[in-house]
Amino acid sequence: MARMSIGSRKKQGGMKLGAALAAGIAEPPAVLDSEIARRKTEHIDIVMSGNAGFEQLSTGFERYRFEHCALPELDLDAVDISTTFLSRRLRAPFIISSMTGGPVLAQRINLTIAEAAGICGIGFAVGSQRIALEGAAAAGFGRDLRRLAGPVPIMANFGAAQLKEWDGPSAGEAAIEMIDADALIIHLNPLQEAVQAGGDRDWSSLLSRIEALARRLSRPVIVKEVGSGISAAVARQLCNAGVSIIDVAGAGGTSWAAVESQRAPGPRERRIAAAFHDWGIPTSEAVASLRTACPGTTIIASGGMRNGIDAAKAIRLGADLVGQAATLLPAALDGTEALIEEIAIQTEQLRIACFCTGSASLATLRSATLLDAATGKATT
Numbered sequence: 001m002a003r004m005s006i007g008s009r010k011k012q013g014g015m016k017l018g019a020a021l022a023a024g025i026a027e028p029p030a031v032l033d034s035e036i037a038r039r040k041t042e043h044i045d046i047v048m049s050g051n052a053g054f055e056q057l058s059t060g061f062e063r064y065r066f067e068h069c070a071l072p073e074l075d076l077d078a079v080d081i082s083t084t085f086l087s088r089r090l091r092a093p094f095i096i097s098s099m100t101g102g103p104v105l106a107q108r109i110n111l112t113i114a115e116a117a118g119i120c121g122i123g124f125a126v127g128s129q130r131i132a133l134e135g136a137a138a139a140g141f142g143r144d145l146r147r148l149a150g151p152v153p154i155m156a157n158f159g160a161a162q163l164k165e166w167d168g169p170s171a172g173e174a175a176i177e178m179i180d181a182d183a184l185i186i187h188l189n190p191l192q193e194a195v196q197a198g199g200d201r202d203w204s205s206l207l208s209r210i211e212a213l214a215r216r217l218s219r220p221v222i223v224k225e226v227g228s229g230i231s232a233a234v235a236r237q238l239c240n241a242g243v244s245i246i247d248v249a250g251a252g253g254t255s256w257a258a259v260e261s262q263r264a265p266g267p268r269e270r271r272i273a274a275a276f277h278d279w280g281i282p283t284s285e286a287v288a289s290l291r292t293a294c295p296g297t298t299i300i301a302s303g304g305m306r307n308g309i310d311a312a313k314a315i316r317l318g319a320d321l322v323g324q325a326a327t328l329l330p331a332a333l334d335g336t337e338a339l340i341e342e343i344a345i346q347t348e349q350l351r352i353a354c355f356c357t358g359s360a361s362l363a364t365l366r367s368a369t370l371l372d373a374a375t376g377k378a379t380t
């Protein structure tokens with residue numbers, strides 16, 4: 001496993017065990033002391049509490065419905081929802097999005113996800129490898145992920161803000177090598193950092209660093225948001241910088257302003273964060289506008305994807321793949337079987353959505369008739 005010291009760690013803080021950890025997982029004292037590990041555990045607890053969603057803003061997928069086809073002329077079991085991503089075959093166009101949980105919880109979640117993804121034949125991304133890359137703890141990021149996952153795509157991950165402190169290409173190669181990944185995800189989370197006590201505030205000159213990374217890294221660079229979406233204008237900048245895959249991670253699912261407002265150290269910080277609860281570009285809008293703005297780019301739809309019908313709508317609007325984090329988290333914490341079952345349900349929902357639109361494959365789903373749910377008029 002590659003580990004390197006490539007930057008300074010954030011200040012250390014005390015540890016209050018979160019409910020997720022209290023459920024039977026004890027971290028060694030050195031890890032317990034880490035401020036980042038504490039924050040990650042709190043994130044999981046808050047998302048699991050059900051209070052991390054948007055208030056008013058939604059993904060927008062409910063504004064669409066497919067025209068039902070009463071005569072599909074298809075064998076449901078022959079509907080082909082397989083696809084190729086990062087030169088690897090997927091049985092369904094799904095990826096499990098990045099989730100961190102502090103080193104020990106991350107280990108459990110990552111192993112569960114890797115095993116389930118391998119069995120289901122879908123891709124997955126690990127959560128931020130920052131702690132491991134800074135040499136503080138390697139738990140959760142080992143070659144056993146590749147062994148469990150087999151031939152499915154695995155994606156490494158760290159935040160764009162770290163490109164200010166680190167040598168991007170060396171850190172990127174180390175992150176990839178650590179887990180034998182097929183690509184590196186760079187996450188953009190300016191809102192989360194802005195409303196988080198002690199978050200990274202300097203987001204200047206990051207595009208040129210992303211470009212240097214994308215041009216020099218041995219594997220593809222994927223850029224994703226974390227729940228506020230990526231606009232067409234930003235997507236064009238990223239594509240011009242050599243990024244070939246974009247995960248919109250739009251609004252309507254996990255709201256990091258909601259999460260951070262609950263972690264705020266005082267009323268001032270809470271009020272600042274709470275105002276941004278509903279900030280972002282709805283996932284459906286982001287997908288549709290990116291497909292027009294960046295025709296040759298691989299687009300991942302994520303952010304509030306609830307089921308296989310949302311996935312079908314996202315693919316019809318221009319996505320190549322669909323990612324999920326919070327929807328899969330309870331199952332991922334439950335164990336491999338629960339996660340496999342959740343993925344199987346969504347896969348079957350997507351297959352039926354294809355069947356009931358008369359689509360024999362994902363390619364034909366892309367031209368299925370999608371209606372505006374309010375007017376009944378066909379969308380383009």
Ligand SMILES: Cc1cc2nc3c(=O)[nH]c(=O)nc-3n(C[C@H](O)[C@H](O)[C@H](O)COP(=O)(O)O)c2cc1C
Nearest residue numbers: 097098099100127128187226253254303304325326
């Ligand atoms: C508990 C948790 C931890 C997360 N950690 C990371 C992370 O380390 N890196 C990252 O890029 N995104 C991270 N995310 C963001 C997700 O990958 C995803 O972009 C976001 O939650 C929106 O998707 P959702 O609505 O399906 O949750 C995390 C999400 C959750 C729920």
